[in-house]
Amino acid sequence: MIYFRGCTAREKETSIADATEELLKLAGVEYRVLDDEKCCGSVLLRTGFIEEAQEQIQKNTEILSGELILTSCAGCYKTLKQDYNDLDVIHISQFLSQLIDENKLNFHKKDLNVTYHDSCHLGRHCNIFDEPRNVISKLANLIEMENNHENSLCCGAGGGVKSAYPEIASQMADSRISQAIGTDADLLVTPCPFCKLNLKDRGLDVLDLTEFLVKYGGE
Template sequence: MIYFRGCTAREKETSIADATENLLKSAGVDYKVLDDEKCCGSVLLRTGFIDEAQSQIQKNTEALSGELILTSCAGCYKTLNQDYEGLDVIHISQFLKELIDDKKLNFNKKDLTVTYHDSCHLGRHCSIFEEPRDVISSVADLVEMQNNHENSLCCGAGGGVKSAYPEIADEIADSRISQAIDTNADLLVSSCPFCKLNLKNRGLDVLDLTEFLIEYGDVNEEQ
């Protein structure tokens, strides 16, 4: 297995990559990371730099072919799964669900209430809704925001909005956090590093799914 960390978890939200690797080691998963990992090419594809994106796709395909590829990033998952050909890709939320079901990871349930933010890429684009919720429910009680699953609101960061129109990205993020606060949850969990980056520091604790498990799950390594 190759753990494809993605740009955000590798460079900006490094605690997500660290938490993911800690969980993989706790479960005894044999994996490796690429020392020279490159961007998946998502931004190039979405902004119209098709030739540059195809060059990136070719290089990554050569490095990743023949391996099961684990991603932290919802955007990387969508891109590697839908814009590449012949790759075997799994998102961390799906893989954690498998590890929990196989009792390779065991967590202690807490008196804790959590709400979950469906990222656009993982949710509406890839129809992954239940796996992250099942993982959360192994540790805490889950409460839903007004908009969830297919009707979830965007975090405000996608589509280049955060870079081109930061004030709009902030307004959208504040609206989403307001919905989370209305649930009276103790914290908000997402399965997308980019969503976490835009939603954090707005009045409610925000964690990636992997960070949440490390901080609150009390990983029990006894099998």
């Protein structure tokens, strides 16, 4: 299995890639990372650079073909799953749910209230709603926001909005955090590194799903 870390988890100021690898090692999963990992091409595709994106896709396909590919980025998952041909891809939320069901990862439930933000890429675009909730519910009490599942609000970061219209991205993030705070949850968990970066530092602790498990799973 190849752990495809993704640009945001790999290069930004997060502990997502480290947390993912810590959980994989805890579960005894054999995997490898790419020393010279390239972008999946998502940004190129979403911003109209189709020819450049196809070149990137071809290069990655030659490396990834025939492997099970694990991603911790919702955007990478959507791109590798839907824009590439015949790749075997699984998101970390799906894989963690499997590991828990197989008793390869075990957590003691805490008196902790958590709300969950469905990222657009993983939720509406790929119809993955249950697995991350199953994982959270093994460790904490899940409290849903007013808008959830297919009706979840966008964090404001996707589609190039954060880069082109930062004020709009900030307003959208504030709106989503307001809903999260309204649940009286102790923290917000998301499966998308980009969502985490846009939602953090707005009055509520925001963690990636893997960071959440590492931080609270051992207590």
